Amino acid sequence: MDEGDLEAVVRGYSSSSDVFSGKSSGEFSPSFCPPVQTASFYGQEMETTGLDELGVLYKPFYTSSTQTLTKSVSVPEDSKCFQDDKKQRTYGCLLANGSKFNRIRIPGSWKSKKNQQKRVVEQVKEENLLSDAWAWRKYGQKPIKGSPYPRSYYRCSSSKGCLARKQVERNPQNPEKFTITYTNEHAHEIPTRRNSLAGTTRAKSSKPKPSITKKSGKQVVSSPTSNHVITSGDESSVVVQAMEVAEMSAYLTTGEIEGTSNNLPTDLPSDTGHIPSDFDEILNSQEFINGYLWNY
DNA sequence: CGGATTTGACCTGCGC
DNA sequence: GCGCAGGTCAAATCCG
Numbered sequence: 604m605d606e607g608d609l610e611a612v613v614r615g616y617s618s619s620s621d622v623f624s625g626k627s628s629g630e631f632s633p634s635f636c637p638p639v640q641t642a643s644f645y646g647q648e649m650e651t652t653g654l655d656e657l658g659v660l661y662k663p664f665y666t667s668s669t670q671t672l673t674k675s676v677s678v679p680e681d682s683k684c685f686q687d688d689k690k691q692r693t694y695g696c697l698l699a700n701g702s703k704f705n706r707i708r709i710p711g712s713w714k715s716k717k718n719q720q721k722r723v724v725e726q727v728k729e730e731n732l733l734s735d736a737w738a739w740r741k742y743g744q745k746p747i748k749g750s751p752y753p754r755s756y757y758r759c760s761s762s763k764g765c766l767a768r769k770q771v772e773r774n775p776q777n778p779e780k781f782t783i784t785y786t787n788e789h790a791h792e793i794p795t796r797r798n799s800l801a802g803t804t805r806a807k808s809s810k811p812k813p814s815i816t817k818k819s820g821k822q823v824v825s826s827p828t829s830n831h832v833i834t835s836g837d838e839s840s841v842v843v844q845a846m847e848v849a850e851m852s853a854y855l856t857t858g859e860i861e862g863t864s865n866n867l868p869t870d871l872p873s874d875t876g877h878i879p880s881d882f883d884e885i886l887n888s889q890e891f892i893n894g895y896l897w898n899y
Numbered sequence: 900c901g902g903a904t905t906t907g908a909c910c911t912g913c914g915c
Numbered sequence: 916g917c918g919c920a921g922g923t924c925a926a927a928t929c930c931g
Contacts, residue, residue: 740902740903740904741903741904741905742903742904742922742923742924742925743905743906743922743923743924744904744905744906745920745921745922745923747920747921748919748920748921754921754922756922756923758923760902760903768922770922
């Protein structure tokens, strides 16, 4: 992480719980989520650009938690990814049945892993994993070296063509928290409502896989999958760390997050229905703006 | 039936 | 150049 690069406190983005997203009411109508300007996310800018607005809009409800946001930003220097003239990359893809076809990659979508356009990284508690107005669809999960927990990959499913993605990983040091990394921006405004299945709970890894072609039915330790939380907004990589967990456990023991649709951590209990509350309620109590909790 | 999840395969980038 | 690790794809399957 290049300290020199950027340093900023993650702010602005926020999360809105699924509750917000209207899981219950079915409607979450943010006035509007200004797409974060891609061009202005570097450095301080991000503090004054769309992120702030996002923060206001999403109004994360990190309730009691006193999350300490520690910066750590690393700007991917656009890097080759952007400048490379490898316009489209085509590569073969062998299908299960042996056939092969080509895929076309759009420049930038294959970003350097390390210089990738990661942006906001935040550690949240489980309950906050469910907070996000966006609809995400899980498209992969990978065990991460050094971590007992796998990392789940989500892409925005609110709109086709939206490149927004996020990675959710359970914090090895603090299993109660998840590290969420957002990449790319949403090419659309916050959906007024989630996709069909959004808000529904999918049986926990109810997939013993009868035994088909592949899929040995291996079950990964746990999938920190989960739900969304914040929205990002920039290309830089912001690492938010160190937070407290306190209330988390309490919450867990009592209620648990309601299984929101698409991304309930498969390793987490997903039933219970008991969500913190409704959007307004939370909003009234506090806001998480610019990385800080604002109590009203 | 449409959309989400699971999961093995495949691809790329990076480090040695 | 090779191997590893991480990221993405897509078929199969599940679920409302």
